[in-house]
Amino acid sequence: MKDPASQADRLRALAERFRAGDRRALAQLISLTDDGADHSAEIRSLLDTLAAGKRSALKVGITGSAGAGKSTLAAALIRHRRAAGRSVALLACDPASPITGGALLGDRIRIEYDPADQGVFVRSIATRGAAGGLPPNADAIVRLLEAFGYDEVLIETVGAGQDQLAIRGVADVVVLVVTPSAGDEVQWQKAGLLEIADVIAVNKSDLPGADATAASLREMLDISGGDAGRQPVVKITAATGQGVDELWGMVEIARRTRSRNTP
Amino acid sequence: MTDRPIRVVLAKLGLDGHDRGIRVVARVLRDAGMEVIYTGLWQTARHVARAVADEDADTVGISLLSGAHLTLVPDLIDALRAEGVGHVPVVIGGIVPDGDVPVLEKMGVARVLGPGTTLERIVGSFRELAAASRAGQRR
Numbered sequence: 001m002k003d004p005a006s007q008a009d010r011l012r013a014l015a016e017r018f019r020a021g022d023r024r025a026l027a028q029l030i031s032l033t034d035d036g037a038d039h040s041a042e043i044r045s046l047l048d049t050l051a052a053g054k055r056s057a058l059k060v061g062i063t064g065s066a067g068a069g070k071s072t073l074a075a076a077l078i079r080h081r082r083a084a085g086r087s088v089a090l091l092a093c094d095p096a097s098p099i100t101g102g103a104l105l106g107d108r109i110r111i112e113y114d115p116a117d118q119g120v121f122v123r124s125i126a127t128r129g130a131a132g133g134l135p136p137n138a139d140a141i142v143r144l145l146e147a148f149g150y151d152e153v154l155i156e157t158v159g160a161g162q163d164q165l166a167i168r169g170v171a172d173v174v175v176l177v178v179t180p181s182a183g184d185e186v187q188w189q190k191a192g193l194l195e196i197a198d199v200i201a202v203n204k205s206d207l208p209g210a211d212a213t214a215a216s217l218r219e220m221l222d223i224s225g226g227d228a229g230r231q232p233v234v235k236i237t238a239a240t241g242q243g244v245d246e247l248w249g250m251v252e253i254a255r256r257t258r259s260r261n262t263p
Numbered sequence: 264m265t266d267r268p269i270r271v272v273l274a275k276l277g278l279d280g281h282d283r284g285i286r287v288v289a290r291v292l293r294d295a296g297m298e299v300i301y302t303g304l305w306q307t308a309r310h311v312a313r314a315v316a317d318e319d320a321d322t323v324g325i326s327l328l329s330g331a332h333l334t335l336v337p338d339l340i341d342a343l344r345a346e347g348v349g350h351v352p353v354v355i356g357g358i359v360p361d362g363d364v365p366v367l368e369k370m371g372v373a374r375v376l377g378p379g380t381t382l383e384r385i386v387g388s389f390r391e392l393a394a395a396s397r398a399g400q401r402r
Contacts (some may be wrong), residue, residue: 023316023317024316024346024347024348027316027317027318027319028319030268030319031270031319034267034317096268096298097293097294097296100293100294100295100296101268102268102292102293102294102295102296102298102299103268103293103297103298103299104289104290104293104299104301104302105298105299105300105301106300106301108301108302108314109301109302109303115307115309115310115313121317121319122314122317124298124300124318125318126298128269202323224384
């Protein structure tokens with residue numbers, strides 16, 4: 001254990017470098033936030049100071065089952081947003097072993113960007129045993145990325161099953177990634193992911209069955225959509241970038257709709 | 264910060280597609296309770312350095328079976344310094360002739376683990392180096 005005075009000094013020094021735009025300070029503050037526990041109160045109050053007066057970022061959650069293509073979509077969105085001149089950060093979450101606490105964080109395998117590009121930031125985080133598909137301090141880490149000045153923050157959840165819904169509380173817009181032939185209609189009718197999604201992306205739409213999957217999702221959602229209308233369903237192929245532009249358009253529309261509906 | 268997991272970036276540097284070894288190491292470090300960020304094949308020195316910096320890694324492990332270590336490692340050391348993470352210990356694994364080991368160490372490599380290194384020694388090496396790296400950073 002260190003003495004509290006030196007810990008406070010260290011935080012102060014990091015905050016100063018953070019304000020000056022030092023990416024390493026951001027990386028280190030994320031680690032401290034991720035560790036949480038013995039200094040979370042200090043971190044949270046520091047966050048309030050850092051975030052004061054900053055524009056808020058568009059926060060987009062990417063969720064879906066393991067292997068659906070969440071990382072590949074994140075990579076495609078990073079390319080799309082950088083091409084549009086927007087800076088973007090990605091928080092990529094993977095599960096940690098409940099037994100050893102260890103984790104294999106492999107999202108970077110799919111994510112390529114120019115290492116000289118200061119407009120991108122990618123951070124891999126283990127859930128450290130938290131339920132819900134996100135690490136316990138995900139909201140605070142997202143606020144850090146926002147306060148650092150990224151225009152857009154992408155949050156990729158762990159491969160989510162049916163009730164890992166923590167992303168709803170962190171993101172402005174949630175994109176659910178599904179794949180063709182991922183189950184019959186009854187799977188979609190189970191409560192959970194489909195209800196928290198704002199936009200549904202049928203990925204790998206170059207595979208057979210994509211049209212049928214999209215059509216059955218639309219039908220399902222028409223039944224439950226009501227007056228608000230149903231969530232949009234879009235076919236994409238994240239690996240090639242096909243449909244990603246259309247998907248982003250839907251994300252922006254969903255953001256406007258949601259900010260109208262939530263005071 | 265009491266017991267936070269050790270964070271390790273593992274990468275294949277340069278044109279070398281032999282990843283069986285590094286994947287075994289990734290798995291073993293994971294099972295030892297570490298958070299392993301595997302960046303995959305064909306990484307450049309600057310990609311690896313950027314990952315080490317942004318992921319706030321405690322150590323970095325590089326697998327090299329291509330014989331290009333004397334060219335690629337100095338690039339990596341430079342790139343790590345340029346990213347402000349020159350203090351992060353570098354472990355090299357793979358095929359390195361005995362005579363090159365002191366050369367790499369002189370360049371700043373913390374440890375070279377060749378064929379036949381036990382998994383136990385690999386885990387121990389990452390643990391020791393991470394502990395030293397953290398202690399040094401906190402001062």
